[in-house]
């Protein structure tokens with residue numbers, strides 16, 4: 001192995017000690033997909049506290065499109081830290097906030113005047129988008145989709161799907177939320193063609209405006225253009241076009257949650273650009289900060305300006321240190337060179353993974369868009385019964401052999417790949433061979 005170098009088992013002795021302290025000091029509900037304890041990281045490489053060198057295929061759940069510690073980002077953080085750390089946008093003006101907003105207004109889809117509100121996490125930015133849409137339209141209702149993940153604040157948790165993992169036990173959720181199915185082309189109902197299924201899904205969307213929600217009460221439709229947590233499900237362009245049409249017709253706001261699929265992950269700065277559909281608002285977080293906690297709600301100026309003076313903002317939103325990092329990150333993430341690397345990188349992953357469907361009985365599907373790729377595991381290729389157990393076992397084996405991975409999927413039966421897009425071909429091939437070996441071992445052991 002050229003890039004992976006293991007000197008202990010994972011976790012090694014030092015890692016075990018720190019994990020035991022984590023268990024004692026932090027709540028049991030704070031999950032972790034691996035037993036890796038990080039000491040340092042650079043690009044696609046991570047070193048743990050026991051001296052093991054690993055390859056990162058999780059990228060902090062899509063936070064590291066530019067890899068660990070991109071040079072320009074780190075330099076900008078150092079420079080800003082030497083000037084001032086924060087003064088709060090509700091108290092003073094600082095240029096990094098303004099410059100980042102100008103940049104995001106420019107690089108997001110839509111040739112109309114835009115404004116940007118910054119916050120600290122993806123959840124906050126989604127919540128801001130929905131609340132601003134409600135304020136502007138003076139309407140309460142929001143349509144969201146099955147499998148969607150939008151965060152863990154009370155409102156965004158209400159918008160999030162997947163009950164057992166995310167919502168169970170947390171009491172009643174926000175009202176005025178309507179959740180509809182989104183077409184998943186891997187799970188077309190028996191007896192339907194792809195075309196029929198797509199048209200049926202679109203019809204269900206229209207039908208919801210009769211059966212579930214008054215179109216005159218509809219404030220927004222919120223969708224991830226490629227569903228992340230649900231299992232990298234690219235939403236068909238026709239479905240996105242229908243959402244756009246309904247929003248235009250009813251006066252509702254179309255919000256694209258690009259927290260996971262945006263920031264250049266799919267070969268465009270925003271994934272929705274592949275469809276040609278222009279949303280009214282875009283939400284970004286994760287990779288736009290290259291590891292710093294920062295997020296953005298970007299929208300048509302007249303919508304963003306609707307809220308009364310003092311109605312939005314927070315103590316940390318657009319923190320200067322995070323904002324300068326994001327300025328450098330967004331400049332790179334939106335550059336033609338990065339976007340074509342993302343496309344090429346995605347094609348390379350696809351070419352390496354595509355044969356797995358016919359080679360391994362447990363691999364039901366490999367899919368995704370650009371460099372956002374995933375493997376779905378099933379007990380039976382015909383029935384497509386999800387196999388969350390084998391996905392977990394494969395992750396355990398692959399991690400113990402030096403790659404960092406995380407699951408996904410409404411049924412927790414998928415492994416998602418969100419490696420740094422700056423990963424070299426050599427690193428990609430080595431990492432995927434580790435994953436493939438784990439799939440082969442578990443696959444044939446299971447038959």
Ligand SMILES: Cc1ncc(COP(=O)(O)O)c(C=O)c1O
Nearest residue numbers: 121122123149150151228259260
């Ligand atoms: C699509 C999407 N929206 C919103 C969020 C919430 O972001 P955060 O965890 O930064 O609050 C996530 C996080 O995974 C996400 O994937």
